[in-house]
Amino acid sequence: MIEMLTLAKKELTDLRRSRLLLVLFAFLAVAVILSVVVASADFRLKIADYRHYLDALKAAGSTAAAPAPQLFPLQMLRGGMEYLEIIGSLFAVVLGASMITKEKGRGTLALIFSRPLGRYAFAGGKILALSLIWATTMGALFLVIVATLLLVGNAPLQGGDYLALAIVAAHTTGYLIMWSLLAMTLATLALRTGTGLILALVLWLVVVLIIPQIGDTMDPDNQIPGGLFASLQVDKSHEQAVMAHFTGYETTRDLIEQTSVTKQYERATFAYLGIKNEYNQQSLSFIWAGTFNNTLWLLAGLATSLGAALLSGTKKTILRKAP
Amino acid sequence: MTATAISTTALTKRYGTAQALNELNLSVPAGEIFGLLGHNGAGKTTIVNILTTLLEPSTGTAEIGGRDIGTAAHQVRSTIGYLPENVQFYDNLTLVENLLFFAHLSGVQAPRARIREVLKFLDFTGHDSQRMSSFSKGMRQRAGIAQAILHEPSVLFLDEPTSGLDPQGVAKLREIIISLNTQLGMTIFMNTHLLAEVTKTCTSIGILSAGTLIYQDSMAATLESFPAQESLEDIYLHIEASQRS
Numbered sequence: 001m002i003e004m005l006t007l008a009k010k011e012l013t014d015l016r017r018s019r020l021l022l023v024l025f026a027f028l029a030v031a032v033i034l035s036v037v038v039a040s041a042d043f044r045l046k047i048a049d050y051r052h053y054l055d056a057l058k059a060a061g062s063t064a065a066a067p068a069p070q071l072f073p074l075q076m077l078r079g080g081m082e083y084l085e086i087i088g089s090l091f092a093v094v095l096g097a098s099m100i101t102k103e104k105g106r107g108t109l110a111l112i113f114s115r116p117l118g119r120y121a122f123a124g125g126k127i128l129a130l131s132l133i134w135a136t137t138m139g140a141l142f143l144v145i146v147a148t149l150l151l152v153g154n155a156p157l158q159g160g161d162y163l164a165l166a167i168v169a170a171h172t173t174g175y176l177i178m179w180s181l182l183a184m185t186l187a188t189l190a191l192r193t194g195t196g197l198i199l200a201l202v203l204w205l206v207v208v209l210i211i212p213q214i215g216d217t218m219d220p221d222n223q224i225p226g227g228l229f230a231s232l233q234v235d236k237s238h239e240q241a242v243m244a245h246f247t248g249y250e251t252t253r254d255l256i257e258q259t260s261v262t263k264q265y266e267r268a269t270f271a272y273l274g275i276k277n278e279y280n281q282q283s284l285s286f287i288w289a290g291t292f293n294n295t296l297w298l299l300a301g302l303a304t305s306l307g308a309a310l311l312s313g314t315k316k317t318i319l320r321k322a323p
Numbered sequence: 324m325t326a327t328a329i330s331t332t333a334l335t336k337r338y339g340t341a342q343a344l345n346e347l348n349l350s351v352p353a354g355e356i357f358g359l360l361g362h363n364g365a366g367k368t369t370i371v372n373i374l375t376t377l378l379e380p381s382t383g384t385a386e387i388g389g390r391d392i393g394t395a396a397h398q399v400r401s402t403i404g405y406l407p408e409n410v411q412f413y414d415n416l417t418l419v420e421n422l423l424f425f426a427h428l429s430g431v432q433a434p435r436a437r438i439r440e441v442l443k444f445l446d447f448t449g450h451d452s453q454r455m456s457s458f459s460k461g462m463r464q465r466a467g468i469a470q471a472i473l474h475e476p477s478v479l480f481l482d483e484p485t486s487g488l489d490p491q492g493v494a495k496l497r498e499i500i501i502s503l504n505t506q507l508g509m510t511i512f513m514n515t516h517l518l519a520e521v522t523k524t525c526t527s528i529g530i531l532s533a534g535t536l537i538y539q540d541s542m543a544a545t546l547e548s549f550p551a552q553e554s555l556e557d558i559y560l561h562i563e564a565s566q567r568s
Contacts (some may be wrong), residue, residue, distance in 0.1 A: 113377055
């Protein structure tokens with residue numbers, strides 16, 4: 001256990017002083033926060049506009065009831081979540097792979113493994129460091145997001161909203177750790193330093209971009225701007241009736257999307273943030289029941305990457321693949 | 324009778340069809356500075372990697388201080404120190420942070436005090452808070468020796484320790500190696516190409532050719548046995564040529 005903590009501490013110190021990684025993390029944080037700031041400012045303006053409208057009505061002596069705009073503060077995270085889903089996972093891949101390629105490039109593996117370490121100490125130390133980095137970064141990022149929603153957006157957050165944000169932060173942390181561990185495993189198993197990173201980037205491209213894009217393209221709502229059914233002014237019940245004739249098509253589209261852990265992550269987090277209409281303003285228990293499978297798939301991805309990173313990080317495997 | 328620090332019995336390593344080591348029988352008494360000589364690809368690094376438990380032999384056995392490298396690998400690792408060729412360390416960490424990391428991995432008690440002691444022994448003080456990225460090759464080699472002896476190993480393996488060093492660096496390293504042997508009683512096993520250094524440093528030598536140990540004797544006996552040869556380089560070339568013919 002001491003060896004594992006020693007390895008994790010070394011990684012954290014090394015990363016803290018790595019300018020490249022600090023720039024990457026700062027870029028990700030700024031992109032996410034900026035998107036939330038812009039959305040929050042817009043939210044605030046819409047609320048202010050509505051209040052001005054009410055004041056104007058009152059001043060004119062009107063008694064007409066002005067319907068409140070449909071504004072949901074957690075939906076302001078949509079842009080930020082997409083950045084975390086795509087750019088965040090890309091950085092996670094770079095971070096995970098670099099933890100191994102740097103050891104291979106420096107020749108420090110021989111120094112580490114010629115010491116009396118436990119079988120899983122090396123991989124365990126790296127996993128612990130990655131988990132701490134992502135948990136801390138996401139914890140801090142979501143705190144800033146909450147502060148932005150409250151201060152910039154004047155958003156009236158309720159108790160359930162905070163819990164939903166905490167659940168989304170946990171999902172995001174797990175999702176990013178999974179990508180880092182997958183990249184770490186591939187970098188360990190690759191004989192050449194760059195090959196592991198390239199393999200991880202190809203996997204990232206397929207899972208994060210290509211598969212979700214295929215699913216999105218097949219979605220009837222994405223066939224024309226604004227949505228097919230909305231533009232035809234077909235309501236939800238009629239839409240469902242129409243789609244009942246295309247169950248095979250929908251099942252295929254769903255299966256394609258389900259093969260991407262990114263899509264599973266997106267479905268779960270978008271549900272908790274109310275971005276998915278069917279889950280907006282629903283109770284957390286309703287959302288939990290509806291997205292349990294997505295969370296389970298994400299956990300399965302995390303468990304698989306964790307197991308793969310542990311098994312590939314043993315002395316025997318890693319030294320066989322060291323230059 | 325002198326105890327044996329390193330011994331191998333019919334040690335063989337194959338990479339597919341290529342034979343890196345061929346039934347190697349080697350014995351290095353405790354307290355020696357043993358120099359293993361051989362041309363590139365002779366199997367020198369392979370034998371160091373096996374003896375430091377980084378690589379498993381195909382067949383045969385080896386012992387360090389009477390402990391089998393296969394069945395007692397964990398104990399063997401506690402008793403050896405190792406400095407590979409061209410190691411670079413963690414550039415973002417200071418000298419002391421690097422050494423603390425390796426001291427903790429080796430289970431050193433009171434690591435900070437031990438690091439101070441080792442750096443003083445190596446005459447390498449005043450660089451504690453300096454990041455390794457600013458170190459010269461010679462300074463890195465001294466840091467390398469420091470990490471290798473933090474846990475007071477009884478056997479120290481050095482793979483091409485003088486590689487890339489300037490003459491002053493080579494002389495300083497020689498002084499350190501001899502001090503480690505004479506003052507701390509460490510057995511030292513080194514691979515090197517620098518035969519002039521071997522003459523000045525080693526107490527015994529072995530010559531490896533195509534994975535086979537073709538010669539082993541003390542340095543004094545070697546120099547006496549080949550009076551016609553002017554230097555160790557001539558002796559080495561003579562033995563290699565005799566083997567080929």
